[in-house]
Amino acid sequence: MKNLVILGAGTAGTMMANHLVRVLPPEKWQITIVDQYKTHYYQPGFLFLPFDLYKPKQVKKKGKKFIPKGVRYINEKIERIFPDENRVELESQELSYDILIIATGSKIYPEEVEGMKGPMWHKNIFDFYTYEGALALRNYLREWQGGKLVVHISEMPIKCPVAPLEFAFLADDYFKRKGMRDKVDITFVTPLDGAFTKPRATKALHYLLETKHIKEVPNFDIERVDYEHNKIIDYADREVEYDLLVTVPPNLGDAVIERSGMGDDMNYVPTDKATLQSKAYENVFVIGDASNLPASKAGSVAHFEAEILTENIQRYIKGQPLKKEFDGHANCFIETGGGKALLIDFNYTHEPVEGTFPLPGVGPLTLLKESRTNHLGKLAFRWIYWNLLLPGRHIPLVTATMSEAGKHFETKES
Amino acid sequence: MEKVIANIPVKVNEQGYLLDFSQWNEDIARELAREKGIVLTDEHWRIIRYLQEKHKADEPLSIRGIKKSGIIPIKEFYRLFPGGPLKVASLIAGIPKPKSCL
Numbered sequence: 001m002k003n004l005v006i007l008g009a010g011t012a013g014t015m016m017a018n019h020l021v022r023v024l025p026p027e028k029w030q031i032t033i034v035d036q037y038k039t040h041y042y043q044p045g046f047l048f049l050p051f052d053l054y055k056p057k058q059v060k061k062k063g064k065k066f067i068p069k070g071v072r073y074i075n076e077k078i079e080r081i082f083p084d085e086n087r088v089e090l091e092s093q094e095l096s097y098d099i100l101i102i103a104t105g106s107k108i109y110p111e112e113v114e115g116m117k118g119p120m121w122h123k124n125i126f127d128f129y130t131y132e133g134a135l136a137l138r139n140y141l142r143e144w145q146g147g148k149l150v151v152h153i154s155e156m157p158i159k160c161p162v163a164p165l166e167f168a169f170l171a172d173d174y175f176k177r178k179g180m181r182d183k184v185d186i187t188f189v190t191p192l193d194g195a196f197t198k199p200r201a202t203k204a205l206h207y208l209l210e211t212k213h214i215k216e217v218p219n220f221d222i223e224r225v226d227y228e229h230n231k232i233i234d235y236a237d238r239e240v241e242y243d244l245l246v247t248v249p250p251n252l253g254d255a256v257i258e259r260s261g262m263g264d265d266m267n268y269v270p271t272d273k274a275t276l277q278s279k280a281y282e283n284v285f286v287i288g289d290a291s292n293l294p295a296s297k298a299g300s301v302a303h304f305e306a307e308i309l310t311e312n313i314q315r316y317i318k319g320q321p322l323k324k325e326f327d328g329h330a331n332c333f334i335e336t337g338g339g340k341a342l343l344i345d346f347n348y349t350h351e352p353v354e355g356t357f358p359l360p361g362v363g364p365l366t367l368l369k370e371s372r373t374n375h376l377g378k379l380a381f382r383w384i385y386w387n388l389l390l391p392g393r394h395i396p397l398v399t400a401t402m403s404e405a406g407k408h409f410e411t412k413e414s
Numbered sequence: 415m416e417k418v419i420a421n422i423p424v425k426v427n428e429q430g431y432l433l434d435f436s437q438w439n440e441d442i443a444r445e446l447a448r449e450k451g452i453v454l455t456d457e458h459w460r461i462i463r464y465l466q467e468k469h470k471a472d473e474p475l476s477i478r479g480i481k482k483s484g485i486i487p488i489k490e491f492y493r494l495f496p497g498g499p500l501k502v503a504s505l506i507a508g509i510p511k512p513k514s515c516l
Contacts, residue, residue, distance in 0.1 A: 112478075155476060155477060155478055156476065156512075157474075157476075191477070193498075193501075199428060219497065219498045219501075221477050221488075221498075223488070235477075235488050235489055235491075235492045236492050236497075250478065264473065264474075264479075265476070265478060265479040265482045265483070266476070266478060266479070292474065294474060
């Protein structure tokens, strides 16, 4: 009997368990999936929690529900991977493997910025990338009387890179609905050149910031949070004052990757960007946020990767050359407030452009353009996530590699 | 698009980043630095070489990576390449602008 071990039962790991149990013969392969937590969170929903748009129970379910029969599910902390010895040490046992899939994701590390995770953490400094953070922020916002709201990104890369911008848009909408928009000043602070950095997206979307009266502070590399005087300070000694700081702390790969000596500067595992095989070990594959791929850290990316990785695992077992197929395809809804949303579709080499999706010329979704249908698409996605995506069922019409049909390409980015 | 830098025609993108690293040389770097108001010293060159090596090894560049590598304190990095050191230094080094989303 051979062993395939999946580390992490988040979006990527759960999808892989579901895909592989269908294609690997059970008499030859034992599939095991390990995760220390018993709860599976719908992370895209964390964006809606602070604004009372989703209820807590809509974003969490028992992880076990999504692990298929025939797959061994272990709820234990992963202590260390020994890739030279093909084994993984858990809290109370050891697993040896023939093939390892790393799906340990990425997490926020507010302690990486001086003063961020200090006495004011979850008092007037919040994250919304954790269930706890989003919920604490919801409770704070319910009572908040207004003032300076600063929405802040510490450093790139981050999970779901558009989420902070969506947060700013939804905040604008939320305070309007509460009749207190005039009491709130919204500033978007980013280490990038601006809220949008690609030329096409800037041209198509910059009006959103203007019409919503959201100020931009670009090129801000945070050095520390001065929580006593409510300001953030960058390396060039610039200061931005806040009454309420909603920050995206540094995102790093899981600490187990560092403990195992398998990560880069950010604890992400160096991975071949077309095959998803780890660069250092041929029987170790990486999927989702845990890899160092120059793709977005987003569930849609993991979804597209899963189809290609399933194929490559089978090829690896048969000793065939791996398919170099992954193109960095990502597909994200962007909430813009007021019941509208945008949709973007892009990959390693193509920036987001206008067009229709998934059917060329038909839609019904519009790319890089606000619409109500897109918003409905985003809401429908929660159902799709729990019912199609996690169980590894194919989502109709959506392909793993990006389709160029129905999209208005002019230039290819280099 | 094409731009003539230090009398050499090179391919650049809209933001002035070189599209083909093989076209880069030290004269081009000096000229790009001059456009940013920077006179390159040994310390600048040390950082430029470091960034180029990282780029060749396909390792993504970030302020965090620079900090962790201990190659230079971040405050000093800002002093050498004012106004977004990683973006400015990458431009002068002839390597792509560090990746972002949209």
